[in-house]
Amino acid sequence: xxxxxxxxxxxxxxxxxxxxxxxxxxxxxxxxxxxxxxxxxxxxxxxxxxxxxxxxxxxxxxxxxxxxxxxxxxxxxxxxxxxxxxxxxxxxxxxxxxxxxxxxxxxxxxxxxxxxxxxxxxxxxxxxxxxxxxxxxxxxxxxxxxxxxxxxxxxxxxxxxxxxxxxxxxxxxxxxxxxxxx
Numbered sequence: 001x002x003x004x005x006x007x008x009x010x011x012x013x014x015x016x017x018x019x020x021x022x023x024x025x026x027x028x029x030x031x032x033x034x035x036x037x038x039x040x041x042x043x044x045x046x047x048x049x050x051x052x053x054x055x056x057x058x059x060x061x062x063x064x065x066x067x068x069x070x071x072x073x074x075x076x077x078x079x080x081x082x083x084x085x086x087x088x089x090x091x092x093x094x095x096x097x098x099x100x101x102x103x104x105x106x107x108x109x110x111x112x113x114x115x116x117x118x119x120x121x122x123x124x125x126x127x128x129x130x131x132x133x134x135x136x137x138x139x140x141x142x143x144x145x146x147x148x149x150x151x152x153x154x155x156x157x158x159x160x161x162x163x164x165x166x167x168x169x170x171x172x173x174x175x176x177x178x179x180x181x182x
Contacts, residue, residue: 022147024155024176028138028163031128035135038068039075040126052149053083059157060124067165077135080125088117088143107143117143122156126164136164147180155180 042057060081061071069077086092088107093100107117121141128135138160142152155178163172 021177022142022144022155022180024159024178025141026138026159026162026172026174026176028160028172029134029136030163030166030169030172031133031135032169034165035076035128037076039070039072040064040077040079041072041075041129042079042081048083050083052153053081055150056081056083056122056153056157059153060161063157063161067161076129078127078129080123080127082123083149084119084121084123085149086119086121088119104141115145117145119143120147120149120152120156122153122160124157124160138163151180 042061060079064071064079091102091106092104093102095101104119104121107119119141120143121139123137123139125137126135127133140156140159142156144152159176
């Protein structure tokens with residue numbers, strides 16, 4: 001009887017645990033170059049109205065400050081932020097009838113997983129205020145079974161802004177792995 005109990009411990013631990021590798025999928029696009037004046041303004045009317053969104057705005061401002069950007073009322077760069085949370089089993093597509101492309105594939109549930117995955121996604125766009133051209137854009141997304149958007153925000157923001165100021169122009173994609181609350 002004791003042997004059976006000892007053999008069951010790893011199985012129970014596997015099914016009950018939430019910690020594991022978390023993959024942050026990142027896509028960035030840098031425009032022709034950053035403006036000489038490193039000032040920005042956030043959209044005047046927030047696109048979303050939630051506690052998580054307000055935290056994201058503050059955290060983005062803090063991260064941009066560490067990269068030498070200053071918040072100003074009238075700035076050459078406008079920053080748009082969007083947060084999204086969706087069941088990971090649903091694919092995301094864009095386009096119309098004959099020209100549909102997938103933004104995100106549906107995620108299958110892991111064996112012995114105790115709950116359904118949710119995708120947390122942050123999209124950040126920096127545009128030239130005078131002509132609307134893209135200065136920089138970054139998207140970061142993670143799957144979580146039990147983690148909240150608020151817990152994901154620091155990682156999503158760091159990832160979405162990871163290529164800001166780098167000399168790599170064009171589209172970049174990468175995946176970072178960390179441990180934490182799935």
